[in-house]
Amino acid sequence: MRHPLLLAASAVVVAFACTSDRPATGPSLKPSADISDGANAANCTVPTGTCVPSNGHFFFLPPMVKAPTTSGVFNPNLTSVVSICQLGSNNLCVPNTTFNPGAVQLDLAGQQYVVNWNTDLMTLVVGAVYRIIVFAAGHELGFADVQPVSNGSQLKSVQTGELIGLVDGRTLPIKFRIERQVLCAGATDCVEATVGAAAQDVIAPSLRAAVHFDAGSFSQNVELVLQKVVTDGKTTVCHITDLRQLDDCYDISITPNIPLNAGHLARVEICLALDPASPDAVAKDPFLVKSEPGVPGVVELVEAGNTLIVCPGYPSVPPPPTITRRRSERNWFDLAGAGWRLIRGFFEPQPLHAAGLVIDEGLGGLTGSFSHFGFVIPERFSMSAGNGQTAPVGSILPVNAKVCLVTTHPHTTPVFGATVTFTITGGGGHFILGETTVDIATVPTDATGCSAVPWQLGAVAGTNTVMASVTFATQRTQTFTATGIPVGIISASVAGTSLDIGGLEGTATVTVGNGTGGAVSGLVVEGSILQGAVRQPAGISGDPFTCATATCRVSFNFVASSSPPGLLCGSATAEFDLKQTGSLLHTFSVPITLTSRGPCP
Missing domain, CATH: 2.60.40.10 (Immunoglobulins)
Known part of the structure; x- marks a missing residue:
């Protein structure tokens, strides 16, 4: 005998419409039926669990909904995936209920994507809400919630309330339309483009970022998304690195994620978020780097020209001669840890260091793969003098603790006026600043890029330690040790x-x-x-x-x-x-x- 709350082969599915008279309530412990596409506004205004705001370039199609009005250009180049789960509270899937109804097929003539959900293949819980979620290129495009009922082989239209029969009483055709710019929904300064075998330029709406492909870069079409990564320099940053980062950060991704053909490199151009007359732009010469989100370290790109972007105060620079072959394997430099540690296994051109201003080298870089791109200022922080001394307890060490900060690109240049913080970290003791003794001292770097402080040991014999730190550098801290003897x-x-x-x-x-x-x-x-x-x-x-x-x-x-x-x-x-x-x-x-x-x- 069938359990009264379970339904197998002949399910009726009720689809829920998005209505404008929903009561405003706080978080609910019960599932809230919803739909999100270009014709229906979701309950959420920011991504929450599996709920994403409505995307104006994605539409569910009949029989799940009434035929929507669309005006965008159909995009047949994306590989999409549909998953279905039983919806729990707070827009989250009930654990271990997610499944895939099958491979999504492209219907080019109908300008739609289709996958059939055969409800015979699983046991559905009557009264539960099931969320149908559509993904492409790692982005959730939209979702629709449905609910099985116990009498018949039909579903209820999300818009008209009319009953629509399942195919053969058991199959729900899930159909949807994806338009160009769907992957830019909600993004900042974003452009989406299909790139193939022909030479092509893809330029952000602001004209502050672009990517150029030579002819033959790809043997098949790929979907490229170029978008600005909004950073605040604190909780949201472009790269995981101890180097100083500038604001203009862009992410470039392609779907499918395939390498460029052998012998080809793309030219990425990004405007430098600095006044061209700024010392940071002239003397320190920032360079363009790439990083993988969430992975410590950056890799420097081979400097190239810029002809596609418009950056006030920075001229266009002709690109270098065409690259005819890929250079050897490039190591990733982990700048978030101590020193330059190598993370191997990524292909990238070898770096070039030219002794000219960044505006002479151009605001572009060559790359064979895509991720986050942005400018950093390379600075090296090192210990200069005063480490490893031995002296009587309570005495002032004969040599001050001294560190130096320099930029390293394209040549070594002292950094003047940077704040160095010295902190007593072990053994007691103090710093001597004139007539004052302190445990934490901030001392700016001088014209040589160096900063030093007198260090008085603690009153107990043993090891004394001091940490010197700066805000940005390949290694932001240096630790001095000294030994106090009776x-x-x-x-x-x-x-x-x-x-x-x-x-x-x-x-x-x-x-x-x-x-x-x-x-x-x-x-x-x-x-x-x-x-x-x-x-x-x-x-x-x-x-x-x-x-x-x-x-x-x-x-x-x-x-x-x-x-x-x-x-x-x-x-x-x-x-x-x-x-x-x-x-x-x-x-x-x-x-x-x-x-x-x-x-x-």
């Missing part, structure tokens, strides 16, 4: 930094820091001169001494001996070893210059 050398100097080899003695002055809080005895400072592979003793502080305060200072004779020979005139290093009862506690070095009263050895 007792060590804070500073050292040699009076008269020039020493005569074999001449008069100089005076070395060494300041020792004591972070123990008590007296430390048995300390000795030994001095040496290092030059290349030569190391010569230069002096010693004498008898062991005791340091009972936070800092202690010792002075002793320091000499550049000529015996044994080996020291030469020029740069050298004065090295001081702090020892306690023979054990090395700390080594500290300062530069010196060696001279001679006679001829230099």
